Amino acid sequence: MIEADDIQATVLRPRPSPYQGEYLLLRINDAAQGREMIRRIIPHVAPAVEWWSPSLPGWLGIAFTYKGLEALGVPRTSLESFPVEFRQGMAARAEILHDFGANAPTHWEHPFGTADLHVALAIYAQDEENLRLVLERAHQSHRDLPGVSVVYRMRFGELPEGRNPFGFKDGLHNPHLEGSAAQQEQVAASPDHEKPMKAGEVILGYPDVWGEIATAPVPEELRRNGTFLAFRKFHMHVAAFRKYLRKQASSPEEEELLAAKMIGRWRSGAPLVLAPDQDDPQLGADRKGNNSFSYADDMNGLRCPFSAHIRRINPRDALKGDIVQVDLHRFIRRGTNYGVPLPEGVLEDDGAERGGVFLLIGAHVERQFEFVQSQWATDGNFISHGAEQDPIIGNNEGDGIFTIPKHPVRRRLHALPKFVTVRGGEYCFMPGLRALRWLANLDA
Numbered sequence: 001m002i003e004a005d006d007i008q009a010t011v012l013r014p015r016p017s018p019y020q021g022e023y024l025l026l027r028i029n030d031a032a033q034g035r036e037m038i039r040r041i042i043p044h045v046a047p048a049v050e051w052w053s054p055s056l057p058g059w060l061g062i063a064f065t066y067k068g069l070e071a072l073g074v075p076r077t078s079l080e081s082f083p084v085e086f087r088q089g090m091a092a093r094a095e096i097l098h099d100f101g102a103n104a105p106t107h108w109e110h111p112f113g114t115a116d117l118h119v120a121l122a123i124y125a126q127d128e129e130n131l132r133l134v135l136e137r138a139h140q141s142h143r144d145l146p147g148v149s150v151v152y153r154m155r156f157g158e159l160p161e162g163r164n165p166f167g168f169k170d171g172l173h174n175p176h177l178e179g180s181a182a183q184q185e186q187v188a189a190s191p192d193h194e195k196p197m198k199a200g201e202v203i204l205g206y207p208d209v210w211g212e213i214a215t216a217p218v219p220e221e222l223r224r225n226g227t228f229l230a231f232r233k234f235h236m237h238v239a240a241f242r243k244y245l246r247k248q249a250s251s252p253e254e255e256e257l258l259a260a261k262m263i264g265r266w267r268s269g270a271p272l273v274l275a276p277d278q279d280d281p282q283l284g285a286d287r288k289g290n291n292s293f294s295y296a297d298d299m300n301g302l303r304c305p306f307s308a309h310i311r312r313i314n315p316r317d318a319l320k321g322d323i324v325q326v327d328l329h330r331f332i333r334r335g336t337n338y339g340v341p342l343p344e345g346v347l348e349d350d351g352a353e354r355g356g357v358f359l360l361i362g363a364h365v366e367r368q369f370e371f372v373q374s375q376w377a378t379d380g381n382f383i384s385h386g387a388e389q390d391p392i393i394g395n396n397e398g399d400g401i402f403t404i405p406k407h408p409v410r411r412r413l414h415a416l417p418k419f420v421t422v423r424g425g426e427y428c429f430m431p432g433l434r435a436l437r438w439l440a441n442l443d444a
């Protein structure tokens, strides 16, 4: 069994619904004060076992960038034992991630891509009042410490019916981990045929897909029950998405079908593999049913296109027979939405910021998030689609293509614009609770 009392809740538990929250990013200018901040915050960091227990008004998660660990005074031998992608940071990996043009780090919001981002706090609560309470605790941890400063604050919250700004139900699928009793909700929603992930794929200290247990970073106290996350903030161009659909379709029904083809699910969450011709809201609302599908029944892509977002990003059993081992490229995904929805039917951009922040969590960032982003989201080779990218998160610049298999001839959409723009991102290390104490007591 994995030690759910030592692992942060974010890793094993889905966020609450409804949810309100804030991301708070900190810079540490004084190592001793940074460690004091950690000492004060530890009692409020939610372990996975205590998720939504009545003693907690909300949930606080904490993670550190490489620069943050440096600023806390973590010894050099330990710093150097971290994986290279974490040490370099997300901005330095822009080429691998295809973060160019409007997505390039030079356009990111401050402090993303700079040395000013040290600590990320994610604070969630079920309502405003509880959010205020947890936020107050977070602020108390550093209010009187001039050596710790807030460099970024961002509010987020659930949109009506748990939809994202494009109107799709989100947070529907996540793998569950072997040996994790804390993940009952996830297990209940998992399709019967889906293999659980090896715990070491997500949490350091347990056997991974190869049966191996990570030996880095060192020391063991620091890595045990920790993990890494890729933080990605996206602005969603909702008006551009609606306008594009309107232009390509001759009826509202066709617009809905094209939107579903791009994602691989209807807006209700019903997967195209199970509901190929029209939406099935009942299926969309069925937590287990809406995940119980396999691409084995759709190997020609006539239901769900090969290039649809969910099929690219998690091909499930679609690549069977290929040399790719899909198990190596899975991760846990926690998403939150921000901004006010663009009113229904509006096709002109109102200039407001709206979108999502994704935490892509796994023990092996390079072969998980980075591989998926570079090989599956922004390249089409693995599905014999040349340079075609993911229609939603691909870095298209008005030149995108989206292929929809169809009888007797396929349909091909052209001139896809960018539907989402990266506003910032960073790699963080999310330690277990004992490791947090180790960090707080580095000077002891």
Ligand code: HEM
Pocket (backbone or CB within 6 Å): 164, 166, 168, 169, 170, 171, 172, 173, 174, 232, 234, 236, 263, 265, 309, 310, 311, 313, 314, 316, 333, 355, 356, 358, 360, 369, 372, 373, 377, 392, 393, 420
């Ligand atoms: C603004 C950007 C994005 C949008 C609008 C978006 C939208 C969606 C939607 C609507 C779903 C289906 C519902 C669900 O399971 O939650 C989904 C699933 C998924 N997305 Fe995204 N997504 C975005 C970014 C990303 C990124 C950056 C990644 C990782 C690189 C990612 C990975 C996944 C995965 C793994 C699934 C589950 C696939 C499955 O069901 O097998 N998404 N996304």
